[in-house]
Amino acid sequence: MNESVFNRMLAEVQKPAxxxxxxxxxxxxxxxxxxxxxxxxxxxxxxxxxxxxxxxxLYDVLNKDESIWCERFFAPWFDMREQMExxxxxLFSLESRTPLSEFDVIGFTLQxxxxxxxxLYMLELGxxxxxxxERGENxxxxxxxxxxxxxxxxxxxxxxxxxxGDGEETDNEICHCIAECRRRGLDRRQTLEAxxxxxxxxxPSLYEPEYLPDGxxxxxxxxxxxxxxxxxxxxxxxxxxxxxxxxxIVPSMAVIHDRPSVEVLRGCIRGCRFCxxxxxxxxxxxxxxxxxxxxxxxxIDNTGYDEISLLSLSTSDHPxxxxxxxxxxxxxIEKKVNxxxxxxxxxxxxGTLAQKLRQVRESGLTFAAEAGTQRLxxxxxxxxxxxxxxxxxxxxxxxxxTAVKLYxxxxxxxxxxxxxxxxxxxCQKIVxxxxxxxxxxxxxxxxxxxxxxxxxxxxxxxxxFCGFNGVEELRRKQQMLVGSVRSRKIDISYHDSxxxxxxxxxxxxxxxxxxxxxAAYRNGSIFDGWSEGFDYGSWLKAFEDTGIDADFYxxxxxxxxxxxxxxIVDYGVSxxxxxxxxxxxxxxxTTPNCREMCSGCGVxxxxxxxxxxxx
Amino acid sequence: MQNVRVFFRxxxxxxxxxxxxxxxxxxxxxxxxxxxxxxxxxFNTHIYLxxxxxxxxxxxxxxxxxxxxxxxxxxxxxxxxxxRLNSGLPKGxxxxxxxxxxxxxxxxxxxxxxxxxxxxxxxxxxxxxDFISRDEIPxxxxxxxxxxxxENAIEYIKKxxxxxxxxxxxxxxxxxxxxxxxxxxxxLVNTFLSDCRIGAEDIxxxxxxxxxxxxxxxx
Ligand code: SF4
Numbered sequence: 001m002n003e004s005v006f007n008r009m010l011a012e013v014q015k016p017a018x019x020x021x022x023x024x025x026x027x028x029x030x031x032x033x034x035x036x037x038x039x040x041x042x043x044x045x046x047x048x049x050x051x052x053x054x055x056x057x058l059y060d061v062l063n064k065d066e067s068i069w070c071e072r073f074f075a076p077w078f079d080m081r082e083q084m085e086x087x088x089x090x091l092f093s094l095e096s097r098t099p100l101s102e103f104d105v106i107g108f109t110l111q112x113x114x115x116x117x118x119x120l121y122m123l124e125l126g127x128x129x130x131x132x133x134e135r136g137e138n139x140x141x142x143x144x145x146x147x148x149x150x151x152x153x154x155x156x157x158x159x160x161x162x163x164x165g166d167g168e169e170t171d172n173e174i175c176h177c178i179a180e181c182r183r184r185g186l187d188r189r190q191t192l193e194a195x196x197x198x199x200x201x202x203x204p205s206l207y208e209p210e211y212l213p214d215g216x217x218x219x220x221x222x223x224x225x226x227x228x229x230x231x232x233x234x235x236x237x238x239x240x241x242x243x244x245x246x247x248x249i250v251p252s253m254a255v256i257h258d259r260p261s262v263e264v265l266r267g268c269i270r271g272c273r274f275c276x277x278x279x280x281x282x283x284x285x286x287x288x289x290x291x292x293x294x295x296x297x298x299x300i301d302n303t304g305y306d307e308i309s310l311l312s313l314s315t316s317d318h319p320x321x322x323x324x325x326x327x328x329x330x331x332x333i334e335k336k337v338n339x340x341x342x343x344x345x346x347x348x349x350x351g352t353l354a355q356k357l358r359q360v361r362e363s364g365l366t367f368a369a370e371a372g373t374q375r376l377x378x379x380x381x382x383x384x385x386x387x388x389x390x391x392x393x394x395x396x397x398x399x400x401x402t403a404v405k406l407y408x409x410x411x412x413x414x415x416x417x418x419x420x421x422x423x424x425x426x427c428q429k430i431v432x433x434x435x436x437x438x439x440x441x442x443x444x445x446x447x448x449x450x451x452x453x454x455x456x457x458x459x460x461x462x463x464x465f466c467g468f469n470g471v472e473e474l475r476r477k478q479q480m481l482v483g484s485v486r487s488r489k490i491d492i493s494y495h496d497s498x499x500x501x502x503x504x505x506x507x508x509x510x511x512x513x514x515x516x517x518x519a520a521y522r523n524g525s526i527f528d529g530w531s532e533g534f535d536y537g538s539w540l541k542a543f544e545d546t547g548i549d550a551d552f553y554x555x556x557x558x559x560x561x562x563x564x565x566x567x568i569v570d571y572g573v574s575x576x577x578x579x580x581x582x583x584x585x586x587x588x589x590t591t592p593n594c595r596e597m598c599s600g601c602g603v604x605x606x607x608x609x610x611x612x613x614x615x
Numbered sequence: 616m617q618n619v620r621v622f623f624r625x626x627x628x629x630x631x632x633x634x635x636x637x638x639x640x641x642x643x644x645x646x647x648x649x650x651x652x653x654x655x656x657x658f659n660t661h662i663y664l665x666x667x668x669x670x671x672x673x674x675x676x677x678x679x680x681x682x683x684x685x686x687x688x689x690x691x692x693x694x695x696x697x698x699r700l701n702s703g704l705p706k707g708x709x710x711x712x713x714x715x716x717x718x719x720x721x722x723x724x725x726x727x728x729x730x731x732x733x734x735x736x737x738x739x740x741x742x743x744x745d746f747i748s749r750d751e752i753p754x755x756x757x758x759x760x761x762x763x764x765x766e767n768a769i770e771y772i773k774k775x776x777x778x779x780x781x782x783x784x785x786x787x788x789x790x791x792x793x794x795x796x797x798x799x800x801x802x803l804v805n806t807f808l809s810d811c812r813i814g815a816e817d818i819x820x821x822x823x824x825x826x827x828x829x830x831x832x833x834x
Contacts, residue, residue, distance in 0.1 A: 004733075007817050011673065016631035022706030024643075250643065252629075252705045253636045304647030304703055306661075336654065 001089065001097035009083035017253040018046035019080065021072070021094030024303070025249040027059070028095055029069040036175040038062050038070040039093060039103035039126075039140070043110070043118035044529065046074040050249065051257030053311060054109045054146060054167075060245035061168055068175050071095040071103075075118045076125070078532065084125065091126035100126025105175055106140045108159075110148035113506035114499065114529035116155055119144075120521040123158070130518065132160045132205055137188055141178060141195075143171070149202075150233075150280045151459040151566035154509035154517065156204035160192060164200045164569055165233025166266075168243055173198045193225045200234025202569060209511050209565070215552060217510055217563045230570040233280075235606055239266060239287040246298045250305070259340060260299040261311040264292050264324070268313040269594035271601075273381045273585050274370070274409065276458040277313055280571045282603040283611045284594060289320035293327035300337055308332075309340035317595070365396045366405040371412060372422030378588040379414050381581075386426065393430050397437055402444045404430055410477050410494070411455040411469030414586060420477050423450060424484040424492070431489045449491040452481065454500035458507050459566040460573060462581035467555040468504040471497045498536040502528070504554040510565040513553065515546040574602030616653060620682050620716040620834075621696060626675045626821075629707025634669040644703035645683055650691070653684035667720040667825060667833070668792055671799065676822040680833070682716060717834040718827065725773050725826040726792040728800045731785045734815035739784035742811035743777050754798075754806050768806065771798035773830070784815070789826065 010016040031037060040058060042049030049055055055072070062070035071093035076084060083089075090099040100106065106128065108119055120130055123142070129135050132142065144152065145163040152162045163170040174195055181191040196203040206226035210218045220229055236242050248260055267284035268277070287295075296308050310324070318324060332339050367389050370382045377384065393404055408423050427448045434446040454474050457466040469477075474497035482492050505513065519542035527533025543550045558564070560579045567575065577600060584591060591599050595612055598604075604611060625637070632640070642662050645652050654660045665682040685691065696713040704710070732739065746752070752768040774789040790798045800820050808815055825833040 004817055010631060011817075016672075017628075017633075017636065020628035020631050022628050024640075024703060024705050026706075250705075252632050252640055254639065301647065304643030304645070306642070306646060336660065 001092045001099070005087050005089055006097065009080065009087055009089065012083050013079045014077070015046075015253065018074065018077070019094065023249050023252050025247050026095060027063040027070070029063075031069060031096065031098070033066075034069045035067040035179040036069075036105060037098070037103045038068050038171070038175060039073055039100055039106040040070050041073045041100075041106055041108045041119075041122055043075055043108060043115040043122055044527075045077060047251070047253070047255040049074045050251045050255045052109070052111060053261055053263065054111065056245045056248040057243070058107070058109070058145075058167060058171060059249065060247075061243050062171060062175070064243070065172050065175070067179065068172065069095075071098070073100060073122060073126070075115075075122055075527070078527075081125070091122055101128050101140065103140050105143060105171075105178060107143045107145060107163075107171055110144050110146040110155075112529060113148055113154075113503050114534075116506055116517050117521045117525045117528055119155065119158060120518065121526040131157055133157070135160065135188070139188075141174075141191070143174060145171070147277065147280060148507075150276070150569060150571050151507060151509075152202060152204065152569065153209075153511045153565035154506055154513040156511050157514040158517075159204065161195055162202045162204070162569075163234070164202055164231060165571070166200075166236040166242075167234070168236050170198060170200050170234055174201065196225075196227055200232065202231040204511075207568070215549075217565060219563055220568055229568045231568065232570045232606065233572065235283070235572075237285060237607060239263075239285045240291055242287075244295060246295060247302050248299070250303045257309075259305050259307040259309055259338075260303050261309045262292055262295045262299065263287065263311045264315055265312045265318050269317050270314060270383070271381055271581070271591055271593065271599070272370070273379070273462045273581060274412065274455060274458075275313075276461050279460050279573045279601075281313065282572050282601060283607055284317070286318055286320070289318075289323035289327060292324050293331075296328060297331065300335065306336060307338040307340055309342060311342075315341055317593075365393070365401050365403070366407065367392065368407045369426065370407065370409055371415075371419060372408065372424075372426055373419045375588050376412060376415060376419045376422075378590050379585050380412055381585070381590050383590060383593075386429075389426070390429065390433055393433060394437065397434055397440050397446070400441050402434075402441050403447045403449070406430075406448070406450045408450055408452045409455040410452055410481070411474050411497075411500075413455075413457075413463055413466045414588075415469075415477075417477070417480065420481050421484050423452065423481055424486075424490065427485070427490045427492075428487060431487050446489050447491060448489060449493065452478070452492060452494040454495050454497050456500050456504050456507060459564065460571050460578075462578045462585055464508075464564065464566075464578060465558045465560050465582055467557045468501055470555060471501050474500070496531075496534075499528070499534055501550070501554055502536070502539050505550045508565075509553050513548060516542045516548040516550075519546050572601070572603030572606050574605075577601045617685050617688055617690075618682060618716050619685060619691075619696065619713055620680055621700065621710050622712040623679050623681065623700075623708055623710040624675075624677050625670065625679055625708055626677070627707040629705065630673055630675045632705075633672045634666070637670075638664065638666070640704060640708065641681060641700075644700050647703040648696075648699040650696075650699070651686045653686050665720065667723050668726065668797075670822065671801065673801075674820045674822060678822060678824045680720075680825065682720075714834070721794055722827050723825050723833050724791065724793050724828040725789045725830065726797075726800075726822050727824040727826060728788050728790060729785060729821045729823055730788065730800055730804055730818070731780070731783050731821070732804070732815040732818045733783055735813060736779040736782055736784045738813050739811070739815060740777065740779055742813055743784070743786065743807060746807050746810060747775060747777070752803075752806060754802050756802060768798060768803055771796070772803075787823075789830070792825075 062068050141160045143161050144159045145167045149162045177195050192203050195201050206223050207220045212218045265286040267281045269284050371377045430448045457463040478494045520539050523538040525538045645662050653663050655663050667680045693713045697710050700710045753765050754768045755765045771791040777786045
């Protein structure tokens with residue numbers, strides 16, 4: 001990148017620090033001294049990408065390897081795109097300002113489906129061919145990783161390979177494999193075949209989908225040299241050995257999640273049926289309490305932040321929670337460090353621990369209730385009761401809190417209008433509870449805010465067989481819910497159902513859907529996760545023009561025996577388990593958590609051992 | 616308790632960080648330094664730090680003061696402060712001095728600026744010669760209430776000279792910059808460029824020094 005071009009562009013944009021690099025912890029190497037130059041791409045803004053732990057972990061692991069230099073790329077915002085187009089500039093890395101097309105490996109992390117058009121946007125800005133089939137001998141290899149790869153098919157045509165599951169080791173192995181193939185003079189196809197031999201790597205061009213006359217999938221044909229399907233995800237079992245960045249990049253400008261985090265555990269024992277993360281990150285693995293404390297302290301010492309968060313799907317489920325808190329609470333008070341505990345459950349918020357925690361945790365209280373009635377909470381296996389929510393609120397109000405936030409979903413399987421109305425009724429009960437307490441905070445009023453999202457049936461969950469509730473039906477429910485609120489203390493916010501509908505198509509699509517993604521991108525769709533970017537009309541036109549029937553993917557309830565595009569990747573949980581869970585869901589039966597009882601989800605086929613030996 | 620004043624440079628890409636970002640970077644660098652720094656009291660306690668005259672986004676500086684306090688009175692070597700802070704700052708920042716504050720922030724009366732631009736240096740030179748010799752250079756800006764006000768920029772200029780440096784045109788100016796009134800150098804440049812209608816690009820504005828009323832250096 002020419003320096004005066006760079007300066008000209010940056011002088012014209014709102015937040016130039018998104019594009020400069022140079023943060024504390026950024027890694028600079030001599031490009032002539034490495035074998036592989038790796039372009040880490042996060043298909044969203046800098047401040048989103050730098051808030052992700054995936055960025056920090058992969059950057060650290062790749063750069064610890066002397067033969068690799070990993071540099072960062074983020075999606076330029078609209079104002080920067082305008083400047084780049086004006087100057088004819090290619091997408092460049094933050095560290096050395098090298099064009100994307102000059103890298104050997106391009107690795108995208110796919111955290112949410114609505115970033116798919118940004119993958120195309122970044123590739124094109126970087127002058128890299130969009131389709132894997134168009135890339136030739138001198139082109140970079142484009143790799144995808146992250147949670148979305150549990151159904152890689154809708155974007156399979158854009159990627160040369162996917163890294164499934166825990167990526168701590170896979171990306172480095174891919175780099176070494178590519179370097180080795182280059183030394184041996186192998187061509188692109190041979191290199192891809194070699195990469196397919198790495199544990200957790202799926203190379204889509206080695207398989208061809210086959211379809212039934214009615215449009216459903218019938219199966220896949222493996223080409224010569226392709227490993228058998230399904231491809232298993234990679235699991236990093238020992239959390240105490242997992243590489244963890246203790247000198248992360250510290251963004252100089254404000255980002256969304258502006259604090260370091262310690263991952264305390266991976267996986268989840270709860271099995272909430274709507275939650276994809278709860279299934280695809282199994283099995284449940286914990287980091288040792290003393291290591292968590294050491295890492296937290298090192299992170300604060302190394303970065304100078306005054307806040308740290310403990311990262312997991314459910315921190316309360318760590319068996320050594322008391323020890324972690326003992327190790328951190330007094331330290332954090334002494335060091336004036338805020339402890340952020342985003343996923344601590346209500347039921348662990350009691351007693352002396354709670355009192356100590358109140359000194360260090362941020363104000364405000366949140367509950368993921370997810371559904372308004374107990375019946376529907378049983379359907380989704382969210383085992384939090386109304387009594388728990390109310391007693392948690394009471395406890396909080398007595399301790400001076402005046403704001404409660406609840407999270408709900410609309411459009412859940414088996415949902416009725418009664419379930420919807422129960423959401424506002426629950427909010428009202430919390431308001432009434434506040435005013436019924438003689439010892440409530442004096443002279444203050446209460447606010448109960450409910451954030452209501454649209455349920456998206458995701459692959460690898462028991463609801464993968466279900467259809468999306470529908471754009472209009474969700475709107476009707478949203479209106480009904482808002483209309484049922486009788487108190488000004490209650491604030492209901494809801495999500496746009498059009499975005500969720502498109503997200504469902506992208507989550508549940510097969511390989512043919514890539515045509516529509518490409519067409520939407522050509523219609524101008526980028527930053528679909530942003531109101532500034534999302535354009536429903538662009539997507540509808542894309543489906544229309546490409547002949548992709550979006551309802552076929554999003555709305556259709558699927559037979560439990562149907563061959564699904566995501567059946568070609570094995571994330572541990574078996575299809576028979578998901579079927580059983582689905583049947584129990586419909587019957588509103590709950591499933592105990594993994595610590596109480598093993599429900600035989602199948603992930604221990606991978607690990608070869610019981611998840612909870614002490615049970 | 617001891618007051619410490621450090622001086623730092625903010626150059627290169629660091630110019631793209633806003634004043635708020637700079638404060639956050641220094642807060643972390645202080646926390647990370649391990650010095651027993653003083654926190655403000657009260658409900659929302661945070662590390663105490665003070666900047667004399669905030670720098671606009673896009674400007675570079677070779678002379679930015681920042682004050683903080685160390686709880687303990689034991690003297691700390693200057694090099695110790697410099698090294699520990701520098702190791703915790705992003706690229707483009709460089710702390711180069713640390714001492715006991717000599718002047719008050721309110722003693723700052725002027726900033727010395729270097730304004731450098733690329734373009735037709737000869738044309739810019741003669742146009743500026745004409746521009747700056749006028750008795751009145753009206754500049755319009757909004758006050759805090761959003762009311763527009765036109766003033767004479769000349770009244771804010773203490774010293775000014777200009778030169779050619781290769782293909783660059785350079786202005787060296789000492790402009791008023793006290794708490795009650797100041798002139799932002801970009802306002803002067805923009806007024807000049809729209810007046811003379813000559814193209815210039817990659818305009819770089821650097822603060823060289825902060826000065827007192829008698830033009831002595833602020834320390
Ligand atoms: S194998 Fe059993 S205990 Fe382990 S994650 Fe699956 S259901 Fe839970």
